[in-house]
Amino acid sequence: MRVLGIETSCDETGVALFDTERGLLADALYSQVAMHAEYGGVVPELASRDHTRRLLPLIQQVLDEADLGRHGLDAIAYTAGPGLVGALMVGAATAHGMARALGIPVLGVHHMEGHLLAPMLEQDRPEFPFVALLVSGGHTQLVEVRALGRYTLLGESVDDAAGEAFDKAAKMLGLDYPGGPQVARLAEHGDPGRLRFPRPMTDRPGLDFSFSGLKTHTLTAIRTLEAEGALDDQARADVARAFEEAVVDTLVIKCRRALDQTGLKRLVVAGGVSANTRLRERLERECARRAARAYYPRGRFCTDNGAMIAYVGAQRLLAGERDEQGVMKAVPRWPMDTLRQP
Structure with a gap:
C-alpha cells in the first residue's frame, strides 16, 4: 500500500x-x-x-x-x-x-x-512495548506503549511544555525564534558551575512536568544580572547553560522513574526537543546504567x-x-x- x-x-x-x-x-x-x-x-x-x-x-x-x-x-x-x-x-x-x-x-x-512512532521509520527500530518521552513544541508527555493504539499516559506537563519553555527562555535572552536550538548553541559556551536552576517537580513522586516555575526563575536571574550590570555575553551563556541543564535533568529524572515504574527496557524519545544533544547524551548514560536502550528518529x-x-x-x-x-x-x-x- x-x-x-x-x-x-x-x-x-x-x-x-x-x-x-x-x-x-x-x-x-x-x-x-x-x-x-x-x-x-x-x-x-x-x-x-x-x-x-x-x-x-x-x-x-x-x-x-x-x-x-x-x-x-x-x-x-x-x-x-x-x-x-x-x-x-x-x-x-x-x-x-x-x-x-x-x-x-x-x-x-x-x-x-x-x-x-517516528522511530519506526528507522532500520534499527524499537519493538513493543516501550516507554516514550514526547517532547515537541506544545507537548511534554511520558507514555507507556504496548502496541499501536495501546497507550497509557504516565505523565504530562501541567503548564508550559519543555519546548515552550525553551522558546520563552530564548526570548528573555534576546535570541531568535525558534528558541530551542538557539539556547542550546548559546549554552555550549556557558559555565556549568556558575548558576544552578531548580529541577521542577523532581522533589516529589509522580511523572508530571511543570516548567512555568523554571521560566520565572530564569527571568529573575536575568533581571538580577541586569540590575548588577553583569549581564554580558558570558552571563547570558551561563544562564542558557543553567536553563538547559535544568530541563535536561528534569526530563532524565522522569524517564528514569518511568522505566523503573513500568519495568520496561526500551525508551523512545521523539519530538523537536529530542534533537537536543545534551538530552541524548544524558539519556544514553541513564539507559546504560539500567541495561536499557534509547531510540530516536533521525534528525529531520x-x-x-x-x-x-x-x-x-x-x-x-x-x-x-x-x-x-x-x-x-x-x-x-x-x-x-x-x-x-x-
Missing part, C-alpha cells in the same frame, strides 16, 4: 510517500521558521496561508521523486490534530479533495502518535514531518480505518489517550 502523508499542524508543511512493502519512498518539508521569526512566534493566519501556497507543489515534488503519478496512490493520511485549526483544515481539505478525486481512502491521524524526523504521518496512517489504514466520505477532521485539542487499538 502506497500512502501519501500530509502534515500541516503548525508551521511546517510536510509531505511524504510511504510504501508498506518498500518503506519510505520520498519526503519533503518546507519550514515557515523564517517567516514567523519576525514576530517571535507562530502567527496562525500566516501559517494557514503559507500551507495553502506550499502544499500542492510539495505533493508534486514527492510524487516526482518517487516516480509515481497520483493514480499510483492507494490512500492518503493527514494530520487531523492536535494543532492550529486553520492549518489543520488546509491539510484535511487537500487530503479529502484528492482522495475523492482519485477514489481512494483517506484517514486523519493524530499528530503526537506520528511523533511517537524529530520535528514535524510528513513521513511520520504517512507511516501511522499506513498502519491504521491496513487495519481498516478510514474517514467517512466527506467528513474532514480538524481537532485542535485531541488527547492521545483517547486513541484506540485498531
Whole structure:
C-alpha cells in the first residue's frame, strides 16, 4: 500500500510517500521558521496561508521523486490534530479533495502518535512495548506503549511544555525564534558551575512536568544580572547553560522513574526537543546504567514531518480505518489517550 502523508499542524508543511512493502519512498518539508521569526512566534493566519501556497507543489515534488503519478496512490493520511485549526483544515481539505478525486481512502491521524512512532521509520527500530518521552513544541508527555493504539499516559506537563519553555527562555535572552536550538548553541559556551536552576517537580513522586516555575526563575536571574550590570555575553551563556541543564535533568529524572515504574527496557524519545544533544547524551548514560536502550528518529524526523504521518496512517489504514466520505477532521485539542487499538 502506497500512502501519501500530509502534515500541516503548525508551521511546517510536510509531505511524504510511504510504501508498506518498500518503506519510505520520498519526503519533503518546507519550514515557515523564517517567516514567523519576525514576530517571535507562530502567527496562525500566516501559517494557514503559507500551507495553502506550499502544499500542492510539495505533493508534486514527492510524487516526482518517487516516480509515481497520483493514480499510483492507494490512500492518503493527514494530520487531523492536535494543532492550529486553520492549518489543520488546509491539510484535511487537500487530503479529502484528492482522495475523492482519485477514489481512494483517506484517514486523519493524530499528530503526537506520528511523533511517537517516528522511530519506526528507522532500520534499527524499537519493538513493543516501550516507554516514550514526547517532547515537541506544545507537548511534554511520558507514555507507556504496548502496541499501536495501546497507550497509557504516565505523565504530562501541567503548564508550559519543555519546548515552550525553551522558546520563552530564548526570548528573555534576546535570541531568535525558534528558541530551542538557539539556547542550546548559546549554552555550549556557558559555565556549568556558575548558576544552578531548580529541577521542577523532581522533589516529589509522580511523572508530571511543570516548567512555568523554571521560566520565572530564569527571568529573575536575568533581571538580577541586569540590575548588577553583569549581564554580558558570558552571563547570558551561563544562564542558557543553567536553563538547559535544568530541563535536561528534569526530563532524565522522569524517564528514569518511568522505566523503573513500568519495568520496561526500551525508551523512545521523539519530538523537536529530542534533537537536543545534551538530552541524548544524558539519556544514553541513564539507559546504560539500567541495561536499557534509547531510540530516536533521525534528525529531520524529530520535528514535524510528513513521513511520520504517512507511516501511522499506513498502519491504521491496513487495519481498516478510514474517514467517512466527506467528513474532514480538524481537532485542535485531541488527547492521545483517547486513541484506540485498531
